[in-house]
Every structure is written in structure tokens, then in C-alpha cells.
Amino acid sequence: MKLPVNRNSSVLALAMVLALGAGLGGTSAIAAGERKAPMPDVMGPEGDYPVTIGDPFTVDGVTYTPADTLNYDAVGKALAMGADETGPARISGAHRTLPVPSYVEVTALDSGRTIVVRIDRRGPMSGNGLLALSPMAWAQLGLAASGSAPVRVRRVNPPEPERALLRTGQAAPQRMDTPPGLLAALRRKLGLEPPVGDLPVTIRPADVVPGSAAKPVTAPPAVKPVLTPEPKPATKPPAKPAPAPVAAVQPEPRPKPTPAPAPTLAPTLAPTQATRPASARFFVQIGAFAQRGNAEAAARKAGGSIVQSGTLWRVRSGPFSAGDEAERGLAKARAAGYAGARIVRD
Structure with missing residues (x-):
């Protein structure tokens, strides 16, 4: 027995088959296009792993041995990388010995401006530069268009939100400018003559003392x-x-x-002693703890004091009247095992 054929049903079934075939064809074209496109960089926390140390290498006759130095802190020259060397626009840098990737604070010793940079490659591979900076990092630091500039490089461990910004090519929040006293100490450490505008207040009375002492010496003509x-x-x-x-x-x-031998030095020394307390505004922030017991242990170990701030107990040492004293306090805290210690201004 022959069953009746519904032509409308046949046409509908044929249309569904054709539509399904068109859909499959479109899907394969999109997939092929995706396979050709480059894979994006990993932007999450896993983008900072694995960390590479690497083997020793030689640049201009000098051998460099990469190492995972947590308390790295050095001064030297920063070199500007070309746009063709950095690839995508990023706040990044190249260093010869620090792990890849890692994070550092870079301070321009000419201005005191400080930014956070992600080290994502080895370099510089020529010259005597301490590190090389991408064009975006160079511009954020406020340096000239090209060449070299004196800088301080200090390894840090920024929070994950700042790491995420740097991994995606954005700039992390700029740090507080370095105080003039500490900036002058860093410039002296590099062997640079501090500019007149950055001289510490305690140096100016010292310059006046010889001049005032020389005037009484000229009394013999009388x-x-x-x-x-x-x-x-x-x-x-x-x-x-x-x-x-x-x-x-x-x-x-x-x-x-x-009156000539009258001690005029005593009045000139008074200003130096009076100005020192005014500059006693530096502290070494050793750490912040949720438990008071942990804060007390850190204070005993690093020689600091405890200050309650909301739900946290902060441990810090100071105050220090000059940048050199604050640097010594920072070195003491790091020697006690607190690599994240830093200098703050109250």
C-alpha cells in the first residue's frame, strides 16, 4: 500500500537540512579564522609564572649571574629601549640579573619621581646601563626622549591589582616622590653632584659657617x-x-x-640644630599585622614600635631626621628579614 506524500513536509525538511549545512559551514570558517589569529597573553596571576632565573652570560666582557635577590636595591643608569625592541606598548623593563618576570620601583634621581615597572626580559645587552626601559615607562618617569638617566632600582612585591595593570600594558599608580634628603644621598652614592635645588636644609648652614668664620679672620687688618x-x-x-x-x-x-675672636660659630651652629627636628619626618614601615602578638614579635626583632591603624597593627622604626639615617634604619629592617620594609614620610 502506498502512503500519501505530504509535499509541504518534504519541502520543510529540505529547508532544515540546507539551513543546518549553512550553519556548519559558517562555524568551520570562524574556527579556522580563530586558529590563524595569535593567542592573547595570559593576563591573570598565572601570567607571572613560571619565573625564569637563567644561566650566567657575558656582555662586553663582563659576566652576569642571574639570581632571585629579594632585597635588590641599586643605583645606576637607565637606558631607553626603542619601540621595535619592546613589542606591545607596556610599562616594562629589561634587567641582567633579576628574575623574569619580577617587579621593581624605578626612581629618577633628577626629579625624585618613582614608578613601578615589570621586568619581562634580559638586558640591556650592550653598554653599562643598569636596566633598559620601554618607551611608555620612560615617558611615565618623565625622562628625556632618548639616551640615559640616573636611576635607583629597588625590587618590590606590588599587590595583585597593580600586577594586573602592568600585565595588561597599563600603568600602576605612581609612588610618592622621593624626599630631597634621600634623593641627595642616592645621588652621592652614584657619584653625582647634587643640584642646588635639591640640597638638604642641613647643608646650607654648613656653607654659611666658613663664610662667617672667615670674616673675623680678616680682623688682623684692624x-x-x-x-x-x-x-x-x-x-x-x-x-x-x-x-x-x-x-x-x-x-x-x-x-x-x-669681638674678632668672639665665638661666632655658636650662633651659626644653632640653625643646624634647629632645622634638624623640622626634617625628622622619616619612618621605616616594617610591616602591618592583623594580630598584635605578631606585631610585637616583629617590633622586638627589627627594633621598631607598634601603631594601631584601624584593624591592623603597624610596626615601624623612627623618626629619622635625615635620609641617610632612614636608609640605615631600612637596611636594619631588611637584615632582620623584612624585605618589604620601606621608607615613609609621616
């Missing part, structure tokens, strides 16, 4: 008139009025030498 009148009374012994002028001349020179 003694010369004392020597000239002495021969005159000697040439007039017969005249009785002559001894009276001699007695009048002798008392005059005696008061003049007394």
Missing part, C-alpha cells in the same frame, strides 16, 4: 692701625703730651681683637 701709632709715640718721647695719646691708642685696639 690691628695694623694699632701698630702704626706705636712708632709715633716712640719718636716723640721728649714731648710730654705724647704719652697721653699712647695711652688713648692702646685701649682702642684691645676691644677690637676681643
Whole structure:
């Protein structure tokens, strides 16, 4: 028995088959296009792993041995990389010995501006630069278009939100500018003459002391008139009025030498002692703890004091009156095992 054929159903089934075939064809074309496109970089926390140390290598006759140095802190020259060397626009840098990737604070010693940079390659592979910076990092640091600049490089461990910004090519929040006293100490460490505008306040009175001390030294010319009148009374012994002028001349020179040797250094030293307390605004932030017991243990170990800030207990040492003293306090905290310690301004 032959069943009746529904032509409408056949047409509908044929249309569904054709539509399904078109859909499959379109899907394969998209997939093929995706296979040809480059894979994007990993932007999550896993993008910082694995960490590569690497083998020793030689640049211009000098052998460099990469190492995972947590408390790395050095001064030197930063070199500018070309856009063709960095690839995608990023706040990145190249270093010869630090792990890849790792994060550092870079401070321009000419201005004190400080930024966070992600080290993602080895370099520089020529010259005597401490590190090389991408064009975006160079611009954020406020340096000239090209060439080299004196910098401080300090390894840090920024929070994950800042790491994520740097991994995606964005800039992390700029750090507080380095205080003039610490900046001058870093420039002296590099062998640079500190600019006049960045001289610490305690240096200016020292410059005034020699000048003020030199003025009393010029007092001997005032003694010369004392020597000239002495021969005159000697040439007039017969005249009785002559001894009276001699007695009048002798008392005059005696008061003049007394103000000359008067200690003018004491007033000049007073300003230096008065200005030091005004600059005692530096502290070493050793760490922040949720438990007071942990904060007390850190304070005993690093020689600091405890300050409660909300739900946290902060441990810090200081105050320090100058950048050099703060640097020594920072070195002491890091030697005690607190690599994340840093200098703050109260």
C-alpha cells in the first residue's frame, strides 16, 4: 500500500537540512579564522609564572649571574629601549640579573619621581646601563626622549591589582616622590653632584659657617692701625703730651681683637640644630599585622614600635631626621628579614 506524500513536509525538511549545512559551514570558517589569529597573553596571576632565573652570560666582557635577590636595591643608569625592541606598548623593563618576570620601583634621581615597572626580559645587552626601559615607562618617569638617566632600582612585591595593570600594558599608580634628603644621598652614592635645588636644609648652614668664620679672620687688618701709632709715640718721647695719646691708642685696639675672636660659630651652629627636628619626618614601615602578638614579635626583632591603624597593627622604626639615617634604619629592617620594609614620610 502506498502512503500519501505530504509535499509541504518534504519541502520543510529540505529547508532544515540546507539551513543546518549553512550553519556548519559558517562555524568551520570562524574556527579556522580563530586558529590563524595569535593567542592573547595570559593576563591573570598565572601570567607571572613560571619565573625564569637563567644561566650566567657575558656582555662586553663582563659576566652576569642571574639570581632571585629579594632585597635588590641599586643605583645606576637607565637606558631607553626603542619601540621595535619592546613589542606591545607596556610599562616594562629589561634587567641582567633579576628574575623574569619580577617587579621593581624605578626612581629618577633628577626629579625624585618613582614608578613601578615589570621586568619581562634580559638586558640591556650592550653598554653599562643598569636596566633598559620601554618607551611608555620612560615617558611615565618623565625622562628625556632618548639616551640615559640616573636611576635607583629597588625590587618590590606590588599587590595583585597593580600586577594586573602592568600585565595588561597599563600603568600602576605612581609612588610618592622621593624626599630631597634621600634623593641627595642616592645621588652621592652614584657619584653625582647634587643640584642646588635639591640640597638638604642641613647643608646650607654648613656653607654659611666658613663664610662667617672667615670674616673675623680678616680682623688682623684692624690691628695694623694699632701698630702704626706705636712708632709715633716712640719718636716723640721728649714731648710730654705724647704719652697721653699712647695711652688713648692702646685701649682702642684691645676691644677690637676681643669681638674678632668672639665665638661666632655658636650662633651659626644653632640653625643646624634647629632645622634638624623640622626634617625628622622619616619612618621605616616594617610591616602591618592583623594580630598584635605578631606585631610585637616583629617590633622586638627589627627594633621598631607598634601603631594601631584601624584593624591592623603597624610596626615601624623612627623618626629619622635625615635620609641617610632612614636608609640605615631600612637596611636594619631588611637584615632582620623584612624585605618589604620601606621608607615613609609621616
